[in-house]
Amino acid sequence: MSLRIGYVREHFSSPLLQFAEADEGHTITLVECPSGTGQLISRLTKDEIDVAIALTDPLISGIANGSQAYKLIGSYVTTPLNWAVITGRDSKYEKISDLKDTTIGISRLGSGSQTMAYVMGFQQGWSPEGMKFQVNNDIQGLINSINDGSTSAFMWEWFTTKPWLDSGEVRFIGSVPTPWPSWLVAAQPSANTEALKQFLTTLSSYVSSFKSTERQETNNVEFIQSKFGYGEEDIKAWMKTVDYPQDCLAIPKDVIMNTLSILEKAGVVKSPEGGFNVNDFVESKVVKLT
Incomplete structure (x- = not known):
């Protein structure tokens, strides 16, 4: 029985898509989650992936x-994610500080778009309790909301939303890179341990191939163009900013603890008495903490 792999169909997913296309043994089945991480977590919770x-x-x-x-089982992208701060084409907002006390659009409660809005607010000195959000489900809903004025702005990955910038539908008024590596892998506790290990081991080989200089100069550009329609210059610019792990089965302990520290300061999580225990976050039968 193949593993059901939930993913967001973005350029970051290219090594995974290459894996799936070559998966003759049908060890994985990809399940697209266009609304992002909030939808992925929801589907894990509902046993849909x-x-x-x-x-x-x-x-x-x-x-x-x-x-x-779910528990964490591995790493996927080791570099930060650059979140654009995006407002409507005719809105009055010109810089991030203009967004104080306004309603920020998010895809889902608990999504990356909401978490990073809190991080942006923390950097600006805003109170987390005073921040207001509107759920707009997906990228088109978010774009509609900033152009009809129901929200002031939203946050999404820079290159993913750049086509709407280029077409004049939206404006970028800043960016907030994540202060942590951007993508991890999680699994249901009931998932088959050996199947998870095999999946991550094979994914590591595709990640390694994708990172190679030869692939970056040739195959990767063609692959990303064919799948996502991005321009060659944008693809090459993105590839200079992104990196993947040597071993998808490993997570540095500092990634978890440093992320928790920042999220606590931003008001997203609250530390229990005695502090967080890194082992509570991982499936120790699968992942290697480094």
Whole structure:
């Protein structure tokens, strides 16, 4: 029985898509989750997927806030994610500080778009309790909301939303890179341990191939163009900013603890008495903590 792998169909998923296309043994089945990490976590909770490749911060904050639906099993992208701060084409907002006390659009409660809004607010000195949000489900709902004025702005990955910038539908008024590596892998506790290990081992080989200089100059550009329609210059610019792990089965302990520290300061999580225990966040039968 193949593992059901939840993912977001973005350029970051390219090594996973290459894996799936070559998966002659049908060891994995991809399940697209266009609304992002909030939807991935929801589907893990509902037993609609076995594994999620999702954003670091919502995965960690979900466990910290009591979710038993999944544990971390590996790493996927080791570089930060650059979140654009996006407003309407005709809105009055010109810089991030203009957004104080306004309503920020998010895809789902607990999503990366909400977590990073809190981080942005923390950097600006805003009170987390005073921040207001509107759920708009997906990228089109978010774009509609900033252009009809029901929200002031939303946050999404820079290159994913750049086509709407280029077409004049939205404006970027800043960016907030994540202060942590951007993507981790999580799984239901009931998922088959050996199948998870095999999946991550094979994914590591595709990640390694994707990272190679030869692939970056040739195959990767063609692959990303064919799948996502991005321009060659944008693809090459993105590839200069992104890196993947040597071993998808490993997570540095500092990634978890440092992320928790920042999320606590931003008001997203609250440390229990005695502090967080890194072992509560991982499936120790699968992952290697380094």
